[in-house]
Amino acid sequence: MRFVDEYRDPVAARGLLERIEVLAGDRHHKFMEVCGGHTHTIYRHGIEHVLPPTVELVHGPGCPVCVIPMGRVDDAIAVAETPGIIFTSFGDMMRVPGSHGNLLEAKARGADVRFVYSPLDALKLAVENPDRKVVFFAVGFETTAPSTAVTLLRAKAQGITNFSVFSNHVTIVPPLKAILDSPDLRLDGFLGPGHVSTVVGNRPYRFVTAQYGKPLVTAGFEPLDILQAIVMLLTQLREGRCEVENQYARVVRHEGNPRALAAIASVFELRPHFEWRGLGFIAQSGLKLRPEFADFDAELLYSVPGVRVADPKACQCGEVLKGVIKPWECKVFGTGCTPETPIGTCMVSSEGACAAYYNFGRLHREAAVTLGRSAS
Amino acid sequence: MCLGIPGQVVEMLDHEHLARVDVSGVGRVINIGLLEDDNVRVGDWVLIHVGFAMALIDEREAAEALASLHLMGTAFTEEMEALLGSTAAGDGDGAVGSDLPSGSGV
Numbered sequence: 158m159r160f161v162d163e164y165r166d167p168v169a170a171r172g173l174l175e176r177i178e179v180l181a182g183d184r185h186h187k188f189m190e191v192c193g194g195h196t197h198t199i200y201r202h203g204i205e206h207v208l209p210p211t212v213e214l215v216h217g218p219g220c221p222v223c224v225i226p227m228g229r230v231d232d233a234i235a236v237a238e239t240p241g242i243i244f245t246s247f248g249d250m251m252r253v254p255g256s257h258g259n260l261l262e263a264k265a266r267g268a269d270v271r272f273v274y275s276p277l278d279a280l281k282l283a284v285e286n287p288d289r290k291v292v293f294f295a296v297g298f299e300t301t302a303p304s305t306a307v308t309l310l311r312a313k314a315q316g317i318t319n320f321s322v323f324s325n326h327v328t329i330v331p332p333l334k335a336i337l338d339s340p341d342l343r344l345d346g347f348l349g350p351g352h353v354s355t356v357v358g359n360r361p362y363r364f365v366t367a368q369y370g371k372p373l374v375t376a377g378f379e380p381l382d383i384l385q386a387i388v389m390l391l392t393q394l395r396e397g398r399c400e401v402e403n404q405y406a407r408v409v410r411h412e413g414n415p416r417a418l419a420a421i422a423s424v425f426e427l428r429p430h431f432e433w434r435g436l437g438f439i440a441q442s443g444l445k446l447r448p449e450f451a452d453f454d455a456e457l458l459y460s461v462p463g464v465r466v467a468d469p470k471a472c473q474c475g476e477v478l479k480g481v482i483k484p485w486e487c488k489v490f491g492t493g494c495t496p497e498t499p500i501g502t503c504m505v506s507s508e509g510a511c512a513a514y515y516n517f518g519r520l521h522r523e524a525a526v527t528l529g530r531s532a533s
Numbered sequence: 534m535c536l537g538i539p540g541q542v543v544e545m546l547d548h549e550h551l552a553r554v555d556v557s558g559v560g561r562v563i564n565i566g567l568l569e570d571d572n573v574r575v576g577d578w579v580l581i582h583v584g585f586a587m588a589l590i591d592e593r594e595a596a597e598a599l600a601s602l603h604l605m606g607t608a609f610t611e612e613m614e615a616l617l618g619s620t621a622a623g624d625g626d627g628a629v630g631s632d633l634p635s636g637s638g639v
Binding site: 194198272274276278297300303304307352355356377407409414415416417507508 | 564582615
């Protein structure tokens with residue numbers, strides 16, 4: 158761990174916090190961290206507690222499991238329960254509730270549902286089980302879409318005929334636009350996602366500055382990364398600049414990963430619209446398989462209900478995903494809805510804001526003391 | 534699944550863009566085809582998403598990322614168990630408990 162201390166250094170943290178306080182002045186600032194990984198860092202290290210009251214962080218939609226609507230889970234279960242199918246899914250998705258239970262419950266009822274780490278695991282199952290049909294439940298932003306794309310390219314090249322994908326891949330830019338268009342929330346800027354940006358680069362965020370006049374700084378995952386990115390946002394505002402900046406340049410390249418983007422483009426095309434939990438239908442935000450891959454498209458091969466299902470009334474995941482409320486402000490947080498018995502997706506995924514707060518919120522003050530000893 | 538996990542390349546497998554990596558002292562096989570332009574070599578560190586190397590990183594970044602991931606508790610444990618339990622990556626050569634030497638100082 159010889160490098161790590163540098164990114165947790167209380168002296169450096171104190172210096173950054175002092176700059177944040179000065180730069181923020183008297184005005185209240187509201188920044189959205191788009192990525193669930195950032196939400197984790199913020200809760201885990203108690204960053205909210207050490208920031209001055211003039212700087213507020215709100216959590217965004219960057220949790221791929223959290224944004225899958227109930228209707229799509231129902232569709233997945235319908236495919237999983239088709240006779241002869243081996244249905245494969247990332248572990249995170251297994252406990253996401255549909256309107257009649259989750260995939261684990263479908264498995265208990267007899268469906269052959271298996272957990273995989275990689276789409277390549279699913280393809281391997283198809284090769285090993287030539288008399289069965291294997292379906293992969295693909296979810297995720299541009300961090301996972303290239304992997305699904307490469308897997309499909311390989312399946313096609315190898316002439317594998319018993320493998321298909323139920324695509325629920327989504328892209329990061331349209332929900333940002335939806336949030337910026339939403340009247341519920343007035344934001345002063347964004348902490349741009351770290352890992353998604355390794356694939357898409359910084360160019361896709363230009364509209365945030367150009368069309369909406371909000372600064373965006375792509376940030377790393379260490380506490381000091383977050384604080385540094387906040388300093389960069391405040392500095393832009395103070396200097397009257399509005400730019401896409403990259404705090405995480407040690408990992409994120411301006412152009413992203415062109416090969417990964419090319420893989421996505423060769424296999425997927427944009428759907429006219431796709432439903433997001435809490436955000437509703439967003440135009441050109443979801444990825445479906447191109448017609449050349451129709452033989453691998455589970456939505457064409459199997460009958461899926463395709464019914465839109467409203468979220469449970471008590472669940473406020475939508476407002477959490479839009480940053481309108483904090484997890485603990487939800488009516489059922491920690492009572493009706495816990496990681497063991499989640500009502501909403503934000504409590505299911507380890508990347509969800511509610512699960513992060515539930516798991517780490519109580520550590521807040523302790524962590525805050527360590528990081529910002531200081532700040533008082 | 535959106536968590537990037539750092540691993541160090543220990544062997545190039547010369548087919549289907551596969552490489553063996555050391556992740557926290559355990560070996561597994563991943564696909565490095567998406568980093569073809571980066572000329573990945575043995576000793577390099579990569580950020581792994583669902584069995585694919587998605588970005589080249591340096592040793593310092595790898596150490597930070599691992600430390601952060603450990604702090605995530607069960608979320609990280611589950612992701613690691615998934616990664617190490619996964620045998621796919623094309624040739625069934627990524628099984629748990631490979632013969633790699635453990636501990637790489639991160």
